[in-house]
Amino acid sequence: MHMKIEKGASLGLGVVFGFLLVSVGATSFDTQAAMFLFKDFQLPIVLAVAMMTGVVGVWMIKRMKASSIIVQQQIEFMKIPFSKNLIMGSIFFGIGWALTASCPGTAVAMLGEGKLVGVPVVAGILAGTWVYGLMGKKKQAGSE
Amino acid sequence: MESYMITAWLGGLLIGWLVVLHFLMIGRGAGCSSAYACVVDVLHKDINLFGSLDPMRFFFVLGLPIGGLIHTLVFQSSWGLSFDMGVYEQVLPVSTALKVLVLFIGGTLLGFGARLAGGCTTGHALVGGAMLNWASMLTAVLFFVVATATTWLMFKVI
Incomplete structure (x- = not known):
C-alpha cells in the first residue's frame, strides 16, 4: 500500500519538476548556450536561488525533526562522499552537458515537449549508464 | 529567450521548494x-550491475515528460514534433545523421559521467547543495566549469 502511494507521489513530484524545468527554460538549447557563454544569467540564477531555498528548507526539516509524510520514517540526508571518481565523472559529464545542452533530467522533459533532439540524448545516457555498469562488473570479477 | 519562461528567482524558489517537498514526502533526496x-x-x-537502486527514482523521472507535455499544452502555442536546436544549429554538423551521432555521444558521456560522479545536476547541485555537502557542491562547480570550457571551444574556437 505504502509503495503504491510512494510511486504515485514520486510520479507527481516528477510531473511538477518537469513542468518547472520547462518553465525556467532549462530545456531550451538557447537558454543553456546563453548560460555557458555568459550572455544570460537565467539558469545560473535559477540554480543559485533553488540551492539557497533548499538549504533553508533542509535546515527547517532538521530543526523540526520532521519525519517523512508517506512512510513516517526519519528523513535520510544521504551525502555523497568525496572521491577521485567525482572529478573524473565531472569531466565526462561536463563535456556531455555542453555537447547536448541537456542533463539527464531535462533530456527526458524535452521528450514531453515534442523535442526529438531528446531521443538520441536519452538513448546515449542509457548506453553510457549501461557501459558504466558493465565495466564495474568486470572490475569486480577481476578482483575476486 | 523563450516567451513562456518565468522569472529566474521565482523558478529557483519553486524548484528549491520542490527539492524540500521531495525530502518531506518520500523521505529521501530527489535524483x-x-x-x-x-x-x-x-x-x-540476468546480472545485477548497480547494487541497490531506489525504484522511486524511475517514477520521478517518468513524471518529467508528462510535466513537459502539460507545460507545452497549456503555455506554448502548439504541441508538435520538432528537431530544432536553436543556436546549436551553428556549431553542430549540418547533416541530421551526424547531429544525432554527436547528441548520442554527448548523452553517453552524461550517463557514464553521472554514474561515475554518483549523480547529475539534480542530485549534486540542487539536492547536494541543499544539504551543503561540499563534495556535491565541488562536483556541481566542476560540471559547470567543464561544460563552460567545452561550450566556449565549440562556439568561439572551432
Whole structure:
C-alpha cells in the first residue's frame, strides 16, 4: 500500500519538476548556450536561488525533526562522499552537458515537449549508464 | 529567450521548494540520473550491475515528460514534433545523421559521467547543495566549469 502511494507521489513530484524545468527554460538549447557563454544569467540564477531555498528548507526539516509524510520514517540526508571518481565523472559529464545542452533530467522533459533532439540524448545516457555498469562488473570479477 | 519562461528567482524558489517537498514526502533526496540505472537494470535482468537502486527514482523521472507535455499544452502555442536546436544549429554538423551521432555521444558521456560522479545536476547541485555537502557542491562547480570550457571551444574556437 505504502509503495503504491510512494510511486504515485514520486510520479507527481516528477510531473511538477518537469513542468518547472520547462518553465525556467532549462530545456531550451538557447537558454543553456546563453548560460555557458555568459550572455544570460537565467539558469545560473535559477540554480543559485533553488540551492539557497533548499538549504533553508533542509535546515527547517532538521530543526523540526520532521519525519517523512508517506512512510513516517526519519528523513535520510544521504551525502555523497568525496572521491577521485567525482572529478573524473565531472569531466565526462561536463563535456556531455555542453555537447547536448541537456542533463539527464531535462533530456527526458524535452521528450514531453515534442523535442526529438531528446531521443538520441536519452538513448546515449542509457548506453553510457549501461557501459558504466558493465565495466564495474568486470572490475569486480577481476578482483575476486 | 523563450516567451513562456518565468522569472529566474521565482523558478529557483519553486524548484528549491520542490527539492524540500521531495525530502518531506518520500523521505529521501530527489535524483534523475539513477533512474537510467533502474531502466538498464530491468533490461539486463540476468546480472545485477548497480547494487541497490531506489525504484522511486524511475517514477520521478517518468513524471518529467508528462510535466513537459502539460507545460507545452497549456503555455506554448502548439504541441508538435520538432528537431530544432536553436543556436546549436551553428556549431553542430549540418547533416541530421551526424547531429544525432554527436547528441548520442554527448548523452553517453552524461550517463557514464553521472554514474561515475554518483549523480547529475539534480542530485549534486540542487539536492547536494541543499544539504551543503561540499563534495556535491565541488562536483556541481566542476560540471559547470567543464561544460563552460567545452561550450566556449565549440562556439568561439572551432
